[in-house]
Amino acid sequence: MFGKSFSYFLLSISIVLTFLLVVFRPEPKFDYDFEQFFPQDDPELAFYRGVYEKNFGSDNDYLLLAISNPEGDWIDSAFLSRSAKVKTEIQSLSGVDTLISIFDLQIPIINAFGLQTFPVLDWSSGESIQSSAEKLDQFKGSLIAKDGSSFLYLIQNDPKLTKEEGDVLFGQIVLILARNDIKPHAVAGKIQTQRDFVSLMQQEFGLFIGASLVLMLLVLFLVFRKPWGILIPILVLLIGILWAFGLILLADRPLDIMSVMQPTIFLIVGLSALIHYFTHLIKKLRLGLPKELAIQETFQELTFAVALTVFTTSMGFLSLYFTSIPALKAFGLWTGFGILILFLAVLGIAPGLLHAFPLSQPNFRFTSTSDRLLSSLFQKVIQRRKVIAFSFLGISLLGIGLSSQIKINGYLLDNLPLDHPIQEDFAYFDQQFGGSNPLELYLEKGTEAESLLDLEVLKEMEQVEGKLRELFGEGDFISPLSLIKTLNQAQNQGNPKAFSLPSRGQYLRMERYFAQALDIDGPKVLSENRMTGRISGRAPDLGSLKMGELRAELLNFVQQEIDPKLLRVKWTGTAHLIDRGHESVTLQMAKGLGVAFLIVGLIAGLLFRSWRLSLILLIPNMIPLIWMCGLMWLLGIEFKLTTAILFTVAFGIAVDDTIHFMSKLKLELAKGKNLHYAIKRTFIDAGRALILTSVILVAGFGLLIFSQFGVTHFTGLLISFSLIFALLADLMLLPVLLFPLKKVWDQKVKVLSHPK
Template identity: 50%
Template structure:
């Protein structure tokens, strides 16, 4: 009862401290933090600003945007948005003025003039044929007009929600019939809303599932009430600890309640099964509780410890979000172990009966079923080994053929409303994903506005337009092209790289145009600049292919003494994080496997035994690769995490099996007899816990988050594969160890 008192004291302490629930989502936490390219981008944005602090707004109607009433309403919307506190600027055709260089100097005309029907028609003809406007600030068919809202730099999640809501209200209250929005503040808000809904949903549905499974397994009210109390306390303690340390619940946190529930329930099923076995053998209640915890304490501790160890290896990744998820989940697993250890014995004293109810038919079913399974396994050793070998060879081939590929909105299904809106901008306005290229003037040119530099940059821009299929490019060259157009009376056909003579005539206007530009194109020295555009979210695999082609093209076609470039920006970092994190997770998984092997080797005093513990848990991970290959599931940041999670949980059953076997052998029994006793007694608990674990993780397939859905599907399959390996492969692998155990016993006796 001392444990119950201590648990109550801990719970009261958490209630007094009152942890505040907070949700957040910041995709920059998935960036590889120790990466050179991240440091480069951080320096880049000190000069040019954040490349994703904007919101795209498309306004449209079925008869097109070249309508006076529509444009008046659009201008009113722009003015209202511009007046919002967190908005720095709104850029669109509505107030854009084009320079015209004439004999008397520079004059300006409205890019879009709707003061009369005639001027509106002239504007329509000019804008839809202009390479800088069509498909950028206005859709190619003229049905939608784009507003680019630059919001406060490095805007916080809370501020972004306020701004997004204010803009949404302005658009909803307007008379514009069609509008779409896409950008960072919208994506973060939508993610967190969905996160909050899913967090509560999975927590609730997991408890419902547990109640059902507990009733089916134990068929008693105390067999349901006791685990629910223990698991509720364990999850409550974990969430309280997370919040008290200042960590907000994020997209990865959605999985934590289900993970902790199934892990805690797995331990409780083993404990209650052994407890009922002792009661059924006539052991007095208090003694049965003591014997249960004495026999299973080490096994339960090791299963929780190795699971926590698996999660903690995520700390070796460079993404803040994964580091925190790994450490906090590892902490949660050990907190759940503490809750089981402190609360379960006291509740068994209070709730459980003095003796177990007899169910001879149920006991006979397990005895016959497991006995037949073990005999079949030993009688078909060659068949079992052959099937396992074939599946493993196929899975190794599948692993070698898996490609790393991820998307900007990877955690959402492609038919989600948010994804559809982003794809609308990809289709109508050249893209929603920012693309930034850092430009530096070489030793042979004066600055980024030198004509030779611009000629080299023109080659790069043609490559970007063709291969990235990008929207309109903003760069030092685009400014010079605009001045060339101004020099030629505003003719859109003159929006091109000027000749040397034309360039000399527009040079006097460069500084003034640079000051009046809506985008910062260079620093004060003019030795560095930027190329900025937008692309569709084509996936990290395709992006890396184009990046390699760009590097090859620049190396072959561009003189570094004239122009140096480097791809940068948040999109580049997101694409890189998929590959970097996948590689780091593979290393972390390798570390986890080695550490579990070392622990098993020390525990069982045999390195060969430790390898046999690992085999039934490494093979399911390889088979999972085979399933991913068959279902065309790609490796990415979200799926790479799953391997470590699956291994950390799957190894539990093998440890329970081997701990029981070790105890039986310690009593002086021969290996065959000890294996049979272990298989008959532990097999039932392993099957039941796997059913619980698979059912718990299968619930996650109901999620709209990609990381949660794939976790549910693949971890469920991995745990099922691990069960098959534990019941079929492990007994076969252990048979040749009879001589090893006899030799160990002989040495011990000597």
């Protein structure tokens, strides 16, 4: 195998596959849907989609536009006329369900003609504008900014819009605003955020492909300094990436925020494998072997060990498939498969190109200097075994202690830098309009109530809303209670002070208007049978930790103060589900790591035929994870979905060094060498490769630190450090752990040297 004929055969097949992929290339699609971060096995998600959304629609398909007049006060006749025209044009767009603004505000009044409504805002004259301004004060913090500098367009779009349709709709809205010479002070919402995220993703995707290629060229030049040592790996890796992304796109999988990392991951994993092959090949050429024989022996001898390391790296990603978060499942699945596809490209293309290219002597030096340094380090490791063991133990215990202090906390936009325009716009809505995140509570009548409009139920509802205002500030909430308060205001000739819970006598007088009031256009707050409803508002993005505390306080209040026979309350909504995703990080991380530990344990057990050894081999690979926890605490990095997954990925990559070390040790033992000498030779020969590949991996992942996306930035930072920690554990701790097993190894030598 891997002789010239077979290698050319593999190369021919590879060329045909590449040609077909280029000719019939799939169209790349980019997407960002934060709902892909909802845990799919969460009963809260099933309730939201199966009960809440069916009754009251989606709470997240909205766009907030803060409209201000750059030339002065927005309560200006000409500016209001343009703004009203904009409102009418936007409302007529396909894909817009509703648009709520100050132009829609109506004061209900009950008079001799029954229930009638009159517009709050009238800009036909100076006097009417002045009168309207006084009436509008009660809407500050909801449809008008708290400081009065702008007013709000709350656009509810069709929840069935695709990403492309959302882009078109947002573009049409921007065009309408520009055509009427109105520039929003701030914009926030799903279709705008998705568009901006995807635009940034496309920029970073191209950036990191380019940066990774430059890094790869630099490494290859420094290591080999010959045309064949640079051109062949470049061709192999470019074709391998083409295959990997071709598979992803042919499966109709859009590229998302996690995909930004994939080009770098594919390149550095592939480059690491190629350097193992090429350095081994150069060593054989220097020993005087003919070119064809050197190539054949190199790929025959190393393919099993390299395949194992690639497989464990792939399994580190594939284990994410066993989490319940769709975005993580997809990222793990396609990154894992992509790594395997890249390795197939290495085997299918590299041997043939090496046979075809003239291999001049490279400048790569296997000097005795590195052997002396590693030999000296090995002696120090052996002499200070107890110091090393206790040092690793002490640092690890400290890491475990520090990890218990790390908080689980995530934000809706924590993947973006704090100074990003999207962050600034969302912060404006948090400060001036009560929040940018939906706040939703599901209401259901108790067993002793006839409907949610019973006066006693409304009194309980008022307590809940009072607690909400205590926790989140004087925000504006819509609910069955706000409907009744509006009717009470109507009974009092539209007096804003009468927007309150009515007395029993007032309540009895307004009952006959309930049905008429429910027919008034506006957000749905009550089911047709009046048995279920909602309290809906907005809240700032306080983070999952703070929101969890506030939710717990409210639900504790409900449990203690609200009579369940009258009213039952349940927190729901997409913001709640996002927080639930962050809160599930411990479970998600345990699922991923559990699968990864099991796979690596099985590989080690089958490879060395000792389950005791497989357990010991996990120890140096748990060290980087524990130390990474301590580093997170030192750097102030919190646990969230996008950082928790890094532990599984880091384990899958870091274990490669251990597999490589132990594979080399197995070969030395199979030659009949005693344990001490076998470990020493492995330490020197494998140590050189481990250091080189670790430098490449750290440099490659280090590129990701420059990403604007939080998930990509922290991936680069934390995995780079975990690889350094893994190298230290494999070169210093692993030999210390192996020496006490001399009796076990002596028995294994016989088996490994004379397998059945």
